[in-house]
Amino acid sequence: MKQTFKLGTIGGVPVGLNWSVVVTVILVADILAQSVLPGADPSAPAGARWAAALVTAALFLGSLAAHEFAHALVARRHGVRVDSVTLWMLGGVAELEGEPPTARADLRIAAVGPATSGAMAAAFAAVWAAAAALGAPPLATTPLAWLAVTNAAIAVFNLLPGTPLDGGRILRGLLWRRRGDRVGAAHAADRAGLAMGRAMIGGGLAALLVGGWFDGLWLALVGWFITSSAKAEDRWTDLREAAGGRRVADIMTSHPDHGWTWQTAGAFIDTVAVASRQAVFPVVDTEGDPVGVVTVERLMRLPAEDAGVALGTLTVPLQAGRVVGPDEPASAVLAHAPFMGDLIAVVVADHHLLGIVTTADVQMLIRRSRLRPTTSAAAGRAA
Incomplete structure (x- = not known):
């Protein structure tokens, strides 16, 4: 994933944003300011709603970055080089150079992402509960609740068993550990991702036909990304196998x-x-x-x-x-x-x-x- 805006280096890892992340910020802020926050506090001024929405969008991006940095930190602990961390429209990407040395390392690198999102969900939920108990206004508590639910959803979604999601890499690690065949495990996870992506595209198109244009378009877009990534990773698995031992x-x-x-x-x-x-x-x-x-x-x-x-x-x-x-x-x-x-x-x-x-x-x-x-x-x- 190409970085359009380079933010700097954290812990020796280049951090940046792809231009498409702007779409995410606009969508998140618009949904919060136009739908979620008016329902929570109809009397709140529009300016206050938009301010809260933009702050929430920034915190959302931060939680995505935390998810990817968790992958990067554990990967480096296992000797895998991390080239960069990039945020984009559909989330984030930690670009790793090389492969985990063992199935156990593969499992740890994959599992820490959803675990981090789950921890972020719990943290936001705890802050929401404390703020609500102290009588904080809806413009403060509602974004916290939204962040808790969204991070929990990200954790669950990433556990789906198909490449390129974390669940696909967990599946790869489990199959690798069980069979002792990394290449075969990678191909199985790639095929699972391809089937899952195609199912999402089909579900998105069906939603479009019945009038759910936004949800259908978004589901089809995510399905297209998963399908394309699964194909690319399957080809990379072939390349890695073909290049084994060669100079x-x-x-x-x-x-x-x-x-x-x-x-x-x-x-x-x-x-x-x-x-x-x-x-x-x-x-x-x-x-x-x-x-x-x-x-x-x-x-x-x-x-x-x-x-x-x-x-x-x-x-x-x-x-x-x-x-x-x-x-x-x-x-x-x-x-x-x-x-x-x-x-x-x-x-x-x-x-x-x-x-x-x-x-x-x-x-x-x-x-x-x-x-x-x-x-x-x-x-x-x-x-």
Whole structure:
């Protein structure tokens, strides 16, 4: 999940917001200010209702952040690196790099999220009870009750047994511990998430047909997200299995066509680009280190009068983690989405460009992992 607004770093973990979180704030504030709070206190001024609604929306986001940070903290305790925590429209995402080392760690990392939401629900309920006992006005007690109920609902919803929800990861951990097969357990949890997401989409469409447009649309949206995420995680499970034990050098395209920062764009097009099958080219400096990439599309848009500009001025800088060594684990590269076009990473050693990793390399890796020995070959080995 891409961070649109970076809020800073907490405990070494980058924290940010995706732009879609604005939708959540608006929806929560509108529901509270227009429906919930007027019912609790019809005489309250509109300004006071909106102020209470916005504060409640902020506390709601804070409770979502607490849920994700719980995942992050327990993951780090078990040696799993945490790249970031991002809040977005449908909740939050703690992006973990790597997999839990054991089934027990997997269970703990997954279970702490719903447990934290349940604890937040209990805390808000306790504050609500105390405020009500002290005679606090409805504009103070009603948001607290709403936060308690909402966090409890989040805890229960996240326990549904299907990826990418926490319940799906709990299911994965339980199956992993019982069967001793992490890959098989992951596929089972992914399939459960896919079935659950499709059921939600169907329920949402049915609600739309009978006039419940808001609830139906929201349920269908959540179902679509779960379905898409379950498919993505199932593919990642295949990738992780295919990359097991392999190095970057085992999957890369060796000796790729590339350019130099100092050569003219026109010369590069005439001598390299027109004859190459690549869509993206690494560009290296005078010492042989890659500094960026240039795409065929960028070169096609280059005006004829600019053919004499240095190729280095047309490159897009490489992001952190996109330059890797040949002996690094292949799984570390496969976790990245394509950077430019179909390029995933550039492989370098001792100031020398060795290769590139592209989506075609990844697809070939998956296809090769699915190959099975023929009957004759198996019989020959047996003999």
